[in-house]
Amino acid sequence: MSFKSRLVLFTALWFCLAMVLIALTYHWQRETIEQRATQQLHKNLATHMRDDNPLMIGTDYNPKALKSIFHTLMLIGPDFEIYFLDSQGVITTHAAPDNTLIKPQVDLEPINRFLANETFPILGDDPRAPDKQKVFSVAAIKELGSTVGYLYVVIGSSRYSAIEKAQVDTPYIALAGLILISILGFAIGAYWLVKQSLLSPIEQVTRKLQQQSEQDFRLQPGFTNQVPELVPIARSYQLMAKHIQQQFLQLEYQASQRRDSLVQLSHDLKTPLSSVLGYLETWQIQNPKPDPLIDVAYRNCQKLSAQLHTLLLTAKQSPQMPSYHFAPVALNPLLGECAETMQSQFTRKKVTLKMELDEDLLTIGDKGLLERLILNLLENALRHSPKNSIIECRANIDNQGKLIEFSFLNVVDETAPQGSLGIGTKIVQSILMMHHSYLNTQRLNIDHQDKSSLCYRQSFSLPTT
Helix, strand or coil: CCHHHHHHHHHHHHHHHHHHHHHHHHHHHHHHHHHHHHHHHCCCHHHHHHHHCHHHCCCCCCHHHHHHHHHHHHHHCCCEEEEEEECCCEEEEECCCCCCCCCCECCHHHHHHHHCCCCCCCEEEECCEEEEEEEEEEEEEEECCEEEEEEEEEECCHHHHHHHHHCCCHHHHHHHHHHHHHHHHHHHHHHHHHHHHHHHHHHHHHHHHHHHHCCCCCCCHHHHCCCHHHHHHHHHHHHHHHHHHHHHHHHHHHHHHHHHHHHHHHHHHHHHHHHHHHHHHHHHHHCCCCCHHHHHHHHHHHHHHHHHHHHHHHHHCCCCCCCCCCEEEEHHHHHHHHHHHHHHHHHHHCCEEEEEECCCCEEEECHHHHHHHHHHHHHHHHHCCCCCCEEEEEEEECCCCCEEEEEEEEECCCCCHHHCCCCHHHHHHHHHHHCCCCCEEEEEEEECCCCEEEEEEEEEEEEEC
16 A cells, blocks of 8 residues: 555544544533533432422321322423332332333432432432433431431433434534544645655655666755755765765776776787787798798787787777666576586586576576676685585575575685685675675584584575566
């Protein structure tokens, strides 16, 4: 996913989660505040009902008359449900219809907390909804100094709850809409800010680098004038471009010096060589009888003269940039050709080359560069290996079948200075960089010929086709 897509997705998920949390928090706070205010407002409701009706005082009362009073009070205040409880919380009188299912007993623990003036809201049992709790008002019914019952008033009747659920909660809809607008606004603003501050400058830097890479990395002086976040990167690229320009100048100077030296050397050799050819031709004219030694010397001088002429022409010409052709390369025959090329040198030093290759190894690359890569690694391994040793070369396809893993293992000659691997590894690193790989060198101690020897393992990988 692109950065833009990830930013939009993350913002949407984050604000959806925030919307849920805000909605839950809003609902909890609204409900808590409403319950606290309602209970505080009707705190003395049950006490007033008890004191204003003598039938609710003491245990000598008529249940039918009390039920009639409850029914009248509930008609006046439809938001209340009134119950008469005994000292154990059992409901003895209520004004609900006869076919209504009512919880037979009310928990006294919230009632005691209410009478102890604890912090509101305090939720108690709702006899008509056993699985729910609501705010209430309660007053103790006492006789001879002891509590014989309670007048229990539930605030928020079942009828009120049904009407409330049927209504559309406008604040929730407005809150959801506001949060949705916030999501879109924040996402658009954040993307615009990131695009202006990072994405667009990065695209401009990338375009400039692509243009300058086609012009030998000649960066403009104002390249470092970027947004603050990209200034360190721009400065690093500028330092890299300066280093590349220094290398270009150094290579150009070296090439110029080499051409001048070759031209001077060609002129210095041309005069004595022409003199030798003249003397040999004069000898052949004055002595018609062929002389094998003179003939061989004359032929070699002619060949040397032709090569010197070619060298002079090459030195006068401007060097051309090398071009590389990347195509599928069969590695098995290429490795075989490299082994045959190096076979005489291996035989002369009495070193054995052991190759373990998988079948049908194919990769994408420049065949000439890959051949030079293998030859350099073999030459380095041979140069720093002792006599009568073994150099192991392996090329195997990994378990995923996507990479060809190469490994060159050789024992290091103790007389070699610090086991140096030679300058050829720099060429190898450059070739591997062009093939999107790198050279990994490891120092190992391996038992070799009944003794521990210092070895080097050089490995790299190439993609399969």
